[in-house]
Amino acid sequence: MKNINIKIIISFLGLTSMLNGVFMLIAVPFSMYHNEPAQTGILLAGLTTILVGFLLWFFNRNAPKNLQKKEGYLIVTLGWLMLTITGTLPYLFSGAIPNFTNAIFETISGYSTTGSSILTNIESMPKGILFWRSATHWIGGMGIIVLTVAILPLLGIGGMQLFMAEAPGPSADKMHPRITETAKRLWLIYFLLTFTEFFLLKIAGMTWFDAINHAMATLSTGGFSTKNASIAHWNGAPIIQYIITIFMFIAGANFVLTYFALKGKLRKVFQSEEFKYYFFGVLTLTILISILIVNYQDPNLVTTINHPKPWGETESAFRHAVFQVTSILTTTGFVSADFTMWNSFATMLMFSLFFIGGSAGSTSGGVKIVRHIIMIKNSLFEFKKLLHPNAIIPVRYDGTGVPKNIIFNILAFFVLYMGIFISSSVLLTFFGLDFESAFGAAASSLGNIGPAIGSVSPVDNFAHLSIGAKWICSFLMLIGRLELFTVLILLTPFFWRKN
Template identity: 40%
Template sequence: MNTSIIRYILGLVLKMEAALMILPCIVALVYGEYKGLLSYLSVLCICAIIGFISTHKKPESHVFYLKEGCVATSLSWIILSIMGCLPFVITQEIPSFTDALFETISGFTTTGASILSDVESLSYCNIFWRSLTHWIGGMGVLVFLLAIIPLSGGSNFNLMRAESPGPSVGKLVPKIKTTARLLYIIYIGMTFIEIILLIAGQMPIFDAITTSFGTAGTGGFGIKNDSITSYSPYIQWVVTIFMILFGVNFNAYYFMLLKQWKKSLLMEEVRYYFIIIGISTAIIFFNILNLFPNAFDALRHATFQVGSIITTTGFSSVDFDIWPETSKIILVLLMFIGACSGSTGGGIKVSRIMILIKTVVKELNSYIHPRSVRKIKIDGKPVEHDVVRATNVYFITFMVVFAFSVFAISFENIGLVTSFTAVAATINNIGPGLELVGPTQNFSVFGPFSKYVLMFDMLAGRLELFPLLILFHPSALKDMVKKSNNY
């Protein structure tokens, strides 16, 4: 294993985090929060020093394979979260390291699950950093690095492949660096448009920026105790629209920029994504119609919550835990379906669900017509066998990790619905679940052990399971220890 390139990438990640911490320092200066300023400056210096030491010696080789890409990605997210939680601990606004780490991992993985009962008691700089972690994690930490830092060697695709969501990752253009830049141009552009539209709706500038960070990263950290509930219907509609837009495969936006409308509009995954949203919204709308004074309110809340859950954003405009069982079951199912591949959303992904359903249909057809040879197709193109196999393996692994996690936290004896939806909300990077982890509650009900299980689920869900699981493979562990000792 090429540990020198892994060490170098981790150093770059820490330098990047140090640079990003300048932003909450500016916020602390603006609002006169000098304790927060000192805490961020302290952590900034630590990240910068370790980062420069790690990158001082150039890698022996710039070539690395998928194994190195997975290890570098997983360790990057872990180190990023550990360093990112320190300002919360230093300011004593989240004095427990476990709770601070939970909040930070939830931020970077764009989960939005919180242990805070009073978000509004946080300082402005901590609220800003908490929301910024969503925006950083939404598109991907290493995709950001690939966009701004020249990593030579021709193996950069393995970093993007290890971090990007979906059954397969493709290049928009021949060069990975250009692809990463295009993704971030689209990402930044959409974020900026949302900020402008929210400010136009008389939302305070600070609220508009932090809310847009949470929407863009499909994270869902609210800066108010009631999430988005207290904001106007206009603001809720803007957030709804952008949650759904950020759940779309970014390839569609790339084709739009090139004015290739046919390619963009005919993407099968995107079509089914909007069909699922439309059907779910319609059913929930009629199911909750009698709970609101008029049909417009029922439609707004139904659309908002469907968009929030399927994109795994996790904002709430109402306490959906009191909705009828049919509506709650639909929302739980949407937790697992998730957004499109190549988006900032979480979950299993619409493309994987499509492949799984088409695999079942193909198997049924083989029983009826044993001699027929049919291939699974998406967008009119055959899906490679390796992609189908990887999708099946991913789904099996997902269910195993999910079942183990529910079992592990069941010793808290909190309740099946709470435990089940807590794991569903974390492994799918959603945020709120039902009952004790519902939209008006938080995850502080769990003990330290369960919180670490849920932290693992958040990281595993964001990194698509295998990049994190490879850290526990005996061969990878042995190789890392051996190479580190030699180094």
């Protein structure tokens, strides 16, 4: 342990806690405006979190500023645990979620941008609590660690180790050679997109409160809604659903490409191999599922009610198809229709999206499209090697050869991902879930998706899960958000060996 800088870790946890407390205080005016008793609990939670964070930072502020990989992994993982523990306080202190396990589940679901919930009547919750719930999405979406990296130069600390641990995917794209400048640009884009969606949703007919909550949940690819029926609440307002669909798609794309698009460099966007797969994948699946909805769905489904044929039904089918495909692929988890009520083929198509995820460098969870592209290319490469064993055939991505260590990392990630999914599904059956629900809950939690299949379908929630099952899902949400290695490396004995 001598080779780990403990003081800088504690100092950083304190800084993270203080920032988290400030976000809590932002929720207080929403509660005060509606004259809710919860305002006292939220205020106390915010002040307590800031005080704890200040004490941790103050007594370790003069720690040596050397930050290595080990400290980076510890800071990110422990930072998320700190966020989770302090993030439960508004729920516990206000009495909105008095049960600790439920509060942990809802909080980690928020920060990990999963969107699974244990709340059975969302609309009865205090407005301040609903805002805080959405704010946990917004904080976790880009990662409060990246936000903190942007101000680390003020403390004389380098941030590359933190950024790599926070965003450990295969994409190494940078918008600026200095990592702190990258973090600032990421958050500026994130904020501007959130404000733009809020403005458009307000114009489209949402209340200002619903608009700001759904904007935060969309850009973070989270999925928490202020309504019990999620986005299905606005099935009579197609424009709202189209706006959310567009911003889900943007949030699921690489933010570096979004930066280039905003600068007018559209050619760079469409040159991206991952973006082309992403765009045409959404388009193809939307058309296919639209056809399935129109021709094979239950005639009593909400998608056909009150829509004159033929155009009304076709538009409704297309809208729900593109909404749900984008929602699941980007791991947002908003619901406009219960896709488990479509025919079995359509449901299985939707479930298969649980294992794809959005783009690298986005706020999406899941395996990520780029990993699938490289795994498929590597598989084809192996077939070619069988026929031409002496040929040198590199795996190329975006016209550049992919280093072997990246390929091995991706293969290891996928094997580990599927192994965790299978073992956790088996474990969830031990805690009372049936086969289908266990698979759905495990895939949804690990992929940070939200709605699943079985008893945790889009029209259900996770409230009925046992205590053990909720803790398993909470752990899956955490490691899924940090892409497995960042957390699991801490469980290996060689991590703790002295150099």
